[in-house]
Amino acid sequence: MDRLSLLGILLVLIAIFGGQIAEGGSVDTLINGAAAIIVFGGTLGAGMLQFSFPETRRALGMFSWVLSPPRLDFPQGVEKIVGWSIHARRFGLIGLEKQSELEDDDFLRKGLQLIADGNEHESIRELMEIELNVRELRDLQAARVYESMGGYAPTIGIIGAVMGLIHVMTNLDSPETLGSGIATAFVATVYGVGIANLVLLPIAGKLKSLVQQRYQYHEMMLEGFLSIAQGHNPLAIRMRLESYLR
Template structure:
């Protein structure tokens, strides 16, 4: 569990609510159902309009990374690559066939299968780098779902505020209703800006960092498999890949 993400969400909204209390406001003044419906519903609707189903599904799959990022696999991956290189030295590349069949990581398994098939190092690199780039781009495209909501939310909030002001204008004959009505109208703007800047945009940026880390891990696996294909000794491979460790 990423404690910083939890602290960030709590601290951000606590600062907003706490500042409201310090200025003499109440929690009730920040609660407005119609404004929440306009901002959240409008933001999600606009984002869904631009997002294909495959990207939406992936966006929902990676969302938990915000609070529980993928485990740091670099050290484990480096150890596995070294074991593969030792096995290749002792038994030859065909000795990796059994290891490839039991490998859980699909990306690493593909690389091992290419090794077992006797593919040339450059051919292995082209195949694996192509898959790396495609997977990274797919993940970044899915993250744009949250990024786009962060862009739409403030604008939808302004629309909600204008709609509230329209209703306020109907009560111009009653001055007692103007102040509270205007305050409620601008709650939608607060919702839109806060939703974007305290949640949606930080979520998108956090997911981008996770995607970047996943890509670096796959780059390490590629370099390790290429080194095995070129016949480098295990100690040399370990020293080369140490640079990928955080």
């Protein structure tokens, strides 16, 4: 669990609701069902219209990264590569086939399998780089789903505000309905701007950062695989990969 993300969420809630209370307002005034339907439903619908179903599904699946990001231990990765290099020297490259069965990361498992199958290092580089680049592009596209919805939300909030004002103007002869109409107008704007700048855009930024970190981690591991395939000394491999730790 990412404690920093939890702290960020807590600060957002304190800032909004605490500020509302400090101004003498009530938290209840920030809760409006009609405004929520307009902004949240409209934002989600606009995002679904722009992106394909696989992209949207991937984006929703990556949402868990916000609170529980992938664990990327670079020093441990270096130790794995060095350990596999030593193992390959003792038992041959084919000995890495059993090691691949113990690996949870499918990218690393594939790399070990390619080495164990006796592929040349250039062939391994080509196959692994294709997968690495395709995966990065797909993950970045999933992050853009949140980024795009963050762009739509404020505008949809304005649409909700206009709809609320239209409701007010068409019911001027009924004073009891004016309050709910004006509330919908202003709360919809708050929802639109708030969800964009406090939720969607930060999520998009965090996912992009995590995608780049995972790409760098797998790039480091790929360099290690190529060094093993070329028969480099474990000490030389360690020195080469430690540049990723600086």
